[in-house]
Amino acid sequence: MEKDLPSVAARGLGAVPGPQTGLDGILGRIGKLEVRLARDASEIAAAQAVRYRVFYDELGAxxxxxxxxxxxxxxxxxxxxxxxxxxxxxxxxxxxxRIVGTYRLLRQEIANTAGGFYSTDEFELDTLVARHADRRFLELGRSCVLPEYRSKRTVELLWQGIWAYIHHHRVDVMTGCASFPGTVPAAHARALSYLAHNCGAEGEWKVRAVAERYQNMDLMPNEAIDSRTALAEMPPLIKGYMRVGARFGDGCVIDDDFCTTDVLVVLPVEWIAGRYVSYYGGDSQRFAA
Known part of the structure; x- marks a missing residue:
């Protein structure tokens, strides 16, 4: 989840479709569900309404x-x-x-002309991007699915769409905020500590929360963490990122507006587990051609 950055000028919120990408058709299909990019202002407004139902009505933003x-x-x-x-x-x-789920995608070349990435308000993302000047970054955010559609099928379909998108735009690195519910990191001590000890981005990929908002994630010693319980306590989105090979930034951030505790996802495309490349690769090639 995310919140607004005042440095980016408003351009008629919801009044225009997002950047034209050349991906106008269906990007994936499973049964009665289909995934594609928004085509007009009414679809963007409808996606915002879905986000409101999840973030505000359900989660208390x-x-x-x-x-x-x-x-x-x-x-x-x-x-x-x-x-x-x-x-x-x-x-x-x-x-x-008919919209039942949504993801918001911001490519680096668009962010560069619009004032930056969303997540720079919480994490030192600009430093990470500058360290990898030869890479093309994509920021993912505002992920949500209506309760009755929160199934493996919907998650797989979203990833089909993301795969087609990153293949079409030759994206090298995915990043963005993911959230734990509530604003007390200690309530997620086991899960946050597991991420800190076992899933931290290291070396040239290490990235920290901004100093003034930094909250420690290392709340329990590694030997005291039951890994099975910690994984069971992970939010589904974070668990999904872990499955495909993501790592996480150093430190979490409290987002009072959305009543969440945020972590930063770091996922170079080459880290993605081979079985997922094989599983989604065929569809991404077919739909993004």
């Missing part, structure tokens, strides 16, 4: 008065991002009302 009045989670990044959408094609309603 605060936000601004205008967001509550419109019942849409929106910020200035929406106008410069691509919006990956999952549709339930069996729902008997207009297409933009």
């Amino acid at each position: 605060r936000g601004q008065v205008s967001q509550h009045l419109e019942q849409r989670d929106s910020d200035s990044f929406d106008a410069v991002c691509d919006h990956l959408l999952v549709f339930d094609t069996a729902l008997p309603m207009p297409e933009h009302k």
Whole structure:
């Protein structure tokens, strides 16, 4: 989850579609579910409404008065991002009302012209990007799925869409914030400590939370952590990133607006486990051609 960065100028929130990418068709399909990018303002607005239902109604995010009045989670990044959408094609309603899940995607070349990445408010992402000037970064965020669609099938479909997207745009590194519920890191001591001891990005990929917001993740000694319990306590999104080979930044950040504790995902494409490359690779080649 994310929050607004005032340094990026608003461009008519939700009034225009995201950047044109050349990926106008279906990026993946499983049964009645399909994934593709938003094509117009009505679909972006509908995605914002889905985000509101999850982040505000379900998880208790605060936000601004205008967001509550419109019942849409929106910020200035929406106008410069691509919006990956999952549709339930069996729902008997207009297409933009069939959206059941969404991801927000911000490519480095777009971020460079729009004021930067979202996550730089919480993590020293600019330092990491500068260290890898020959790499193309993609920031993922605002991931959410409606409760009745939170299944392995929907997660697989989102990854089909992401694979097609990164293949088409030749992305080298994925990054972005992922969240634990609540603003007390100690409530997730076991899981956060497991990430700190076993899943930290190291060497040239190490990246820290910004100093003024840094919260220690190493809350328990490694020998005191039951790994099975720690993994069971991980939020599904974080567990999904771990499965494909992601590592995490040093330190977490409390986001009071969204009532979350955030960690930074670091995932160079070459780290992704081979079985996932094989599983999604065929579809990404086919849909992104």
